[in-house]
Amino acid sequence: xxxxxxxxxxxxxxxxxxxxxxxxxxxxxxxxxxxxxxxxxxxxxxxxxxxxxxxxxxxxxxxxxxxxxxxxxxxxxxxxxxxxxxxxxxxxxxxxxxxxxxxxxxxxxxxxxx
Amino acid sequence: xxxxxxxxxxxxxxxxxxxxxxxxxxxxxxxxxxxxxxxxxxxxxxxxxxxxxxxxxxxxxxxxxxxxxxxxxxxxxxxxxxxxxxxxxxxxxxxxxxxxxxxxxxxxxxxxx
Numbered sequence: 001x002x003x004x005x006x007x008x009x010x011x012x013x014x015x016x017x018x019x020x021x022x023x024x025x026x027x028x029x030x031x032x033x034x035x036x037x038x039x040x041x042x043x044x045x046x047x048x049x050x051x052x053x054x055x056x057x058x059x060x061x062x063x064x065x066x067x068x069x070x071x072x073x074x075x076x077x078x079x080x081x082x083x084x085x086x087x088x089x090x091x092x093x094x095x096x097x098x099x100x101x102x103x104x105x106x107x108x109x110x111x112x113x114x
Numbered sequence: 115x116x117x118x119x120x121x122x123x124x125x126x127x128x129x130x131x132x133x134x135x136x137x138x139x140x141x142x143x144x145x146x147x148x149x150x151x152x153x154x155x156x157x158x159x160x161x162x163x164x165x166x167x168x169x170x171x172x173x174x175x176x177x178x179x180x181x182x183x184x185x186x187x188x189x190x191x192x193x194x195x196x197x198x199x200x201x202x203x204x205x206x207x208x209x210x211x212x213x214x215x216x217x218x219x220x221x222x223x224x225x226x227x
Contacts, residue, residue: 004157043158043203043217056214091157101148101207101215105157 002026004106006092012112018080021109024073025094033103034067034077035091043091049075050098061086082113122201124222133191135221137204142185144206148215149178149189153200158217161189161202191223199225 005024013019025032033048047057049069057067064083069075079086089110093103127133139147145166150158164171164178164187171178177190187204201222205215 042219045214045216048214093157101146101163101205102160103158103215105159107155107157 004092004094004104006090006106006109008109009107010110010112012114013082014114015083016081017113018078019082019086019111019113021077021090021092021111023075023077023092023106025075025092026104027073029094029096029104030072031095031098032069032075033093033095034075035093035105036088037091037108038088046077048098055098079111082111084113087111087113122220122222124224126224126226127194128226129194129196131194133189133194133198133223135189135191135202135223137187137189137218137221139185139187139204139206139218141206141208141216142182144208146207147178147180147187148205148207149176149187150203150205150217151198151200152203152220158203194223194225196225196227199223 004026007022031050034046035043036046037043044059046059047067048055052069065079067077089108091105091108093105095103148163149161151161152158162173162176162178164180169180175192179188191198201220203220204218207215
């Protein structure tokens, strides 16, 4: 079975540019999570959706970050404008529902903002 | 999937030995705990979970122990293998936070051949 699919795997961009990260969750999973991982801050939850509805976006750093889930099989995380401090690995994860701790993570999108 | 690197505590064990990875959690209201494994270049992978009404749970070659009195969690890996080399994270959550997982900083396990 296909796992969580993220794209792009690597992105290098210049400060001020718009970045869009994409995620396809596992079919049948109702919850989707966006995490960011850095050396300094570890794994941080940015936002999560249940049944395509954003439930908690308290981890989104600031207005430059936005996330959407237009349908059950697709989500995007957008950064506009990007800054060097946004450089990190961004993970998407999905789970059957929000009442399990068994999240299935994608392989991540490594973002470098110059 | 680069894990937290510079200041990760590291546990080095001989292949075949048992490993014990520890985790202290801070929120006494947390009632659900999970261990994840992250190999280099990959996303975290679920290993095992435990709810606060239990103090021990066993899986295949892994055991999780929960001590709520001192807010401590441990992951025991039996007969450690080279493929167990990874960074291990504990995560906690509680029902009133809609099961929002909070991850710890991680421990790197190195298995010596």
